[in-house]
Amino acid sequence: MRVYVPLTLSCLAELHRSRQTGPAPLTAYAVTPALREWYLSGSLEELEYAALSRAAQASLRLLAADPKTPRRRVVAAADVPDRTAVADPDRALMAEALGEVRLTEAVPLAAFASVHVDGFEAEPDVAAAAEAVAAADLGDDDARFTVDGAADHELLWYGVQEIEHLL
Template sequence: MRVYLPATFAMLAGLKETGVLTARSGWGFAVTPALTEFYSAGDEEEIAHAAFLDASEASLRLLAIGDEEDFPHRRVVVSVDVEDAVVEVQPDQGESIVKLNPPQISVDDLAAIHIDIEESEAATKSAIEVIDASDLGDEDAELAVGDALDNFMAFYDPTELPFLVELL
C-alpha cells in the first residue's frame, strides 16, 4: 500500500544516516475506503493526490513545532510502499489517516521524496504561522494554508536521498 508520511528535512537526514524513518506517532495518509467514498467522483490518481495533500498539510504541523534548523519553511512528504498488514485504517481520525504498526520505515520502502522548492518558502512560512487558526476555522488562515498547499513540491527519486541531504 502506498502511504504518504509527513516529514521534515531533519527527518530525511536521519533516514539517510540510519536507514530508518519513524512515522511521527505512527501516523500516515493513504487512499482508504473512507477517502474513496468521500471522493465518489474522482479517479484513483485524484484520490491519491488528496491523501498526499493531507500529508503535506501535516508536514506544516511538524514544521510549526519549530525544531527544524536547516529548512524550517519547506514541507517534506515521503511516499512509501508498505505491506497492507502494517497499515491500520483510522476512519474516526479522518478519511485518509492510517496508523503504521510498526511505525519504522526502511529506506528500501521509499517510493518518492517530495520537498517544497525555495520559491515556496514564503507561503509555507505564512501557513506555519496560522496552521492552528486554520484548524479552528479562521477563513484568512485557511486561505494562507491553502496557498501553501497549492505550491509545487519537487519530486526526488529515493536513490537521490544522499545527495539531497548533502547538497540542499
C-alpha cells in the same frame, strides 16, 4: 499499500541517517475507504494525489513544531504491507482525518519509492502557512487562506537515491 509520510527536511535527514522511519506508531496518509467515499469519482491517481496533499498539510504541522528546520514541506511515499497501515475507525470519517492511517511498524528506507519536497520559491508561503496552521485547524478563515497559499505550490518529485543531494 502506498502510504505518504509527512516529514520535514530534518526528519528526512534522520530517515537517511537511520535508514528507517520510526519509531512506530507513525501517522501517514493513504487511499483509504473513507477517502474513496469522500472523492466519489476520483481515479486511483487522483486519490493518491489527495492522500499526498493531506500528508503535505500534515507536514506543515511538523514545521510549526520545529521552527529551526527549513520551511519546506516534505512527503515521502512508501509501499508497506496492508496490515501495517491501520485507519482509526473512530476518526476515519472526520474531515480532518480523511486518508489518515497509523503505521504500526517502522518503515525501512528501502520501502520508500519517492520523496516530494517544496522548491525554494515556496519557503515564504510555507513559513507563513506553518505559523497559521494551528489557527486554521480551529476554523480561522484568514489562517485557512494562508495555509491554502502553501498548497498552491506543487511539491517536486525526487527519487530516493536523490535524498542525499536534497540534504
